[in-house]
Amino acid sequence: MVSALGFLASRVSLTPVFTVPEHFSSPLLQLAAKDSSIELVSCPSGTGQIMSALKAGEIDLSIALTEALIAGIVKKTADYKIVGTYVTSPLNWAVSVGKESKYQTIADLKGEKIGISRIGSGSQVMASYMALTQGWVDAAGKNLRDGVNDGRAAAFMWEHFTTKPFLSELRFIGHVPTPWASWMIVASPSLVSSRAEQLKKFLADLSESIHAFDDAEARKSSSKEFIKGHFGYPEEDVQAWLDQVSYPKVGVEVVEKSTIEQTLKTLEAAGVLEAPAGGWKIDDFVETSVATLA
Known part of the structure; x- marks a missing residue:
């Protein structure tokens, strides 16, 4: 099963392993x-699908895009809290249009429909953020690559390297990087309450795996070869991605307060969220019995 942006869910139980x-x-x-x-579950529709799975109790743990997860907590889309940080660098969202589209720049999209993968997805949140950066606002859509070619949507947004293999069908007209660390880890209350030690072990093991992958020598050899072999990306794309991605240098269980504050401030300005009367309480977003708020 192929995921649009690699959104992942995990059951953290004695089950077979599925790769994404x-x-x-x-x-x-x-x-x-x-x-x-560890069982990895592909969620092809992105964060919206993850929210549904978390709400239904079908999954315990998820790694997904920071902006959508934080918006989901505020909107109570599903019951979960942040337990860690997975990627510390921004996500570079490519703005794509149909091959024969009349649109040449992001500015040309003002007042047009933007395709999204699902309500509550990162693509919807980032469409609002793009509108903020451009000084205008809007979003809607489905079946993204077809949508921009048959006229149902003017453009859509996906991560740059995920979209690049489809450039025979599409054309990039710009990029909108997130101004925050791009991937967070969240867990359901049932996982925290019933299997906290197992969750902590998973986070420690994930930190160890990240450090091995992120090692300077590994980036030049084994990590690069892993990506090429598993995903079929050409070496120049793998190297370009490795040059811009960063993972936590400490344990993944460390969550930067500034990341949550920056995301909330930006999403509020973009009209995605509305701050409560007493302001945001950062502790409400993080499961501090598992994660460290730094």
């Missing part, structure tokens, strides 16, 4: 290959 073809997932895939207690 997405470059950001590499350290997690490497860990899951060694640990049969």
Whole structure:
């Protein structure tokens, strides 16, 4: 099963392992290959699908885009809290249009429909953020690559390297990087209350896998070869991605307060969220019995 942006969910139980073809997932895939207690579940529709699965109790743990997860907590889309940080660098969202589209720049999209993967997805949140950066606002859509070619949507947004293999059908007209660390880890209350030690062990093991993948020598050799072999990306794309991605240098259980504050401030300005009367309480977003708020 192929995921649009590599959104991942995990059951952290004694079940078989499923891999997900997405470059950001590499350290997690490497860990899951060694640990049969981890099952990785592909969520092709992105964060919206993850919210539904969390709400239904179908999954315990998820790694997904920071902006969508934080918006989901505020909107009570599903019951979960942040337990860690997975990727510390921004996500570079490519703005794509149809091959024969009349649109040449992001500015040309003012007042037009933007395709999104699902309500509550990162693509919807980032469409609002793009509107903020441009000084205008809007979003809607489905079946993204077809949508921009048959006229149902003017453009859509996906991560740059995930979209690049489809450039025979599409054309980039710009990029909108997130101004925050791009991937967070969240867990359901039931996982925290019933299997806290197992969750902590998973986070420690994931930290170890990330550090091995992120090692300077590994980036030049084994990590680069892993991505090429598993995802089929050409070496120049793998190297370009490795040059811009960063993972936590400490344990993944460390969550930067500034990341949550920056995301909330930006999403509020973009009209995605509305601050409560007493202001945001950062502790409400993080499971501090598991994660460290720094």
